[in-house]
Amino acid sequence: MKKLLIAGAVASLMSATVMAEEDKSWAATAELGGTMTTGNTETSTLVAKIDATHNLGEWVNNYYADVLYSKDDEEKKASRWKIGGKGAYVLDETSSIFVLGEHEQDEFSGYDSVSSFAAGYSKNLFKSDTATFDADLGPGMKFFDVEDGESEKTGILHVGLTYENALSETSKFSQIFVSDIAFEDEKSTLSRSETAITANIMGELAMKLGFIVRHDNNAGLDKKSVDTETTITLLYTF
DSSP, X not given: OHHHHHHHHHHHHHHHHHTOOSXXXXXXXXXXXXXXXXXXXXXXXXXXXXXXXXXXXXXXEEEEEEEEEEEETTEEEEEEEEEEEEEEEEOSSSEEEEEEEEEEEETTSSEEEEEEEEEEEEEEEEEOSSEEEEEEEEEEEEEEEETTSOEEEEEEEEEEEEEEEEOSSSEEEEEEEEEXXXXXXXXXXXXXXXXXXXXXXXXTEEEEEEEEEEEETTOOTTSOSEEEEEEEEEEEEO
C-alpha cells in the first residue's frame, strides 16, 4: 500500500509533465560537502543534495534527494538518504494544490525506513522585493518499517513553512520547517527545521552554511529525540 501511494504521487507528477505546454523551464541546484582525515584518527563525512524544479505553467514540480554518510575509525556514525517529489497545481499567483511523496532510510533511527504521502493547499502568505513566505497544509499518511520487520502506519497532518530573504545581491537567508503531525498519540510526529545562509562565490557557485534540527517525539528508549547537523557545502546552480 505504501509503495502504491508513493508511486501514485510520482505518476501524478509525470502525467503533469506529459500534458504540459511547450514553454518548459528547469532550475536545479547541486550541493556537496565533506571531510576526510587520516593518521591517528581516520574519519570521513559526505553530504550531498540535489534539488530540481520544473515549471510547466499550470504545474510546478519539485524533485529532491539528499545523502548523509559519516565514518570514524571504520565505525559508521551516520547513514541516511532520502528522495521525494512534490507537484503543485497553480490556482492563482498566491495559491496552489499540492501532492507530495517521500521515502527516507536512516540506519541510526528507530525505523528501517519511513515513507509519506500527503496532499493539500499551498499559499504564499507574504512577498516583497526581497522576501517571500510560503505555507503548505494538508492530510496524508505515513508508513514506518520498524527494525524488527513489522510495519506501522498513521494518518498525518502535513505542515510546511518556507521563508527566504535576500540579504544582498549575493547572499540570502532561508528557513524551512516541515512537520508530519501524527493523528495517533503512540505514533511518531517527525519534524525538521533547516536554517541556512547562502553566499555567492563566483558565477553559479555559492557556499552554504546550514543548521538542521530533526525531532521525533516518540523516539525509542535508546534513541535521542533531537538530532542536529551543521554543514558547510558548495552549491552549484544550473
